[in-house]
Amino acid sequence: MSAADWIAVDWGTSNLRLWRMAADGTVLDRAESEAGMGRLAPEEFEPTLLELLPDLDAETPVIVCGMAGARQGWAEAPYVKTPCTPPGIAEAIAVPTRDPRLTVRILPGVAQDRPADVMRGEETQVSGFLALNPRFDGVICLPGTHSKWVHVSAGEIVSFRSFMTGEIFELLSQKSVLRHGLGGGWDDASFAEGVDQAMGRPAAFAAELFTLRAEGLLHGLTPEKATARLSGLLIGMELAAAKPYWLGQSVALLGASKLVAHYRSALETLAVPVVIADAERMTLEGLKAARKTEKTE
C-alpha cells in the first residue's frame, strides 16, 4: 500500500467516508464506516479514525468536514457567517491528537443570522462545485434530509435556506399512519400531481396527507402512487417556498441520483434549467480545494 500524502474525511451524523490521497490529487483508496458523529463521544473519534488507517505513516495531514465539527462532535469548529467564501483551511480548527502521526483539522460549517440557518458539510460540497465551476453564479440546491438552497455569487455563499423535507418524508413514510398505504415503487404522474397540489395550495399539506390514507381505504390508491404523491407534496411545498431562489436562475443540483432525479423532473416542469453534480465527488473536490490552500500557506 503506497503512503498517503494526506487524508480526506467527510464525517457526517450517520456515517463517515475517508479517502487516502496521493500528492497529485488522485485517490489511493476509499473507506466507509457507520461510525457517524451521532454515535461517538468526543474521545472516540481518534480511535475510530486510526482503525480506518492501519498503515498510517508519520505525520499525515487529515482534513475533515461535516458534523464532526459540531458542538457535540469531535471538537467544535465555530461557524463562519454569511456572506462568505466557503470556509477553507484558514478557518479550520486544529484538533489535538494523542497519536503523533495525525495532524487533524476540521473545516467549519456556515451560519446565517436571519433567517437563522446552519450547514455543516454542504459548504464543502459548494466549495468543490465552485472549484470545478469557478465562474458559476446562481443557485445550488442540495436535496437531502435537510435540503439546502444556496445562493452563490462571485465565489461567495450569499444566503441559504434549509428545508426539513427529507426528514419529514422519512418520518411520515416510516412512523405515521401513512406507512400502511406506502410501499416501494414509483409513479411519475402521481409525483407530478403531488408537486402541483402542494405548489397550488401549500397550506392543505396536512389534509392532502390524510387524503392519501383515505384514498387508499376508499378508492384503492396503490402504494407506489401514494409514495410518489407524498414525495411530490413535500418537494412541491419546498419548491413553492424556494421560488425566490430558483425563479429566473440556473440551478445546480448536488446529491444522490434518485432524489436528484425527482427534483430535476419537478424543476424542469417549471422551466428551470438544471445541471447535476454528484454530491460525494463535490465533497472530495471541496476537501481537495482546502488541501491546496494549506499547501500554499
Place this chain on the structure above:
Amino acid sequence: MSAADWIAVDWGTSNLRLWRMAADGTVLDRAESEAGMGRLAPEEFEPTLLELLPDLDAETPVIVCGMAGARQGWAEAPYVKTPCTPPGIAEAIAVPTRDPRLTVRILPGVAQDRPADVMRGEETQVSGFLALNPRFDGVICLPGTHSKWVHVSAGEIVSFRSFMTGEIFELLSQKSVLRHGLGGGWDDASFAEGVDQAMGRPAAFAAELFTLRAEGLLHGLTPEKATARLSGLLIGMELAAAKPYWLGQSVALLGASKLVAHYRSALETLAVPVVIADAERMTLEGLKAARKTEKTE
C-alpha cells in the same frame, strides 16, 4: 353493584372507554383500558370487553363506536357516506359473540368520496353535540391526532376534512432533529407568532421547522418557545387550509382541554366565535342518542 341497563363503549386505536349505564341515562360507572383496537386481533375484543364487565347480567346491549368497527378491528362496520345524519343504531352492525350475555352493535364511521376522507368515532361526538344542540348549524372542529373540520347543517354532516396536524406534531417533537430543542412549557407569544407565520406563508413550513433548530443553536431559542412556535406553525397551516370552513361561521370546538385552548386562542385572533364542548362527554351523549333510537325501534 347495580345491574347495567346497557353498556356504552368508545373503542379507539390506542385505548377504550366503557360506561355502565342505568336505564335513565345516568352513568353507573366508567372503566378505561389501554387495550385499543391497534393492539387486538379480532378474536381478542370479546374477552377484553368481558374482563371489564366482571358482573355482567343476562343479555345486556353493548353499543360501540370508534376504530373497533374498522376493517382491522373487531368487525367491519361499513362507512355511511356524506351527506348523512350521524349514523345511529339503524346503521350499526351486529357482532356475533360467544358469550350469550352480550348483544354487541358497532356504529359505523362516515366517509366522503371527494376529497376522500374518513372518520370513525368523531361522527358519534358530532351526534352527541347535535343531541344537546339540535338547532346547531355551522362547523364542528375536533382537534387531535387527525383533526377534523365538519360542516353540519339541518342535522346532517354535509362535508368534512381531516388534517394530520396532531400526528405530525408528535413525530416532529419526539422523533425528528427538533426534539433536541423542544421541551415542556409554553409561550403564548411564540404560539401566536407560529400561527401568523404559517397562515402568511404556509409553503415555508419545512423551512420554518429548520429555523427552530437553527435559532436554538445560534440565538438560544428556549425549548418552551420552540415547542409553542412548532404548535403554532402546524395549527396555523391547518387554519389557513380550513378557512372555507371557519370563515363567517360559528365554530364548536370538541376536544381535550389543552389542545382546544390553543385552537380557541388562534381562532379568536381571527375573530371567529367559538363554543367549546368536552369530547368525552360528546361521545357518551352520542352513544346515548344511539341507544334511544334502539329503544324506540
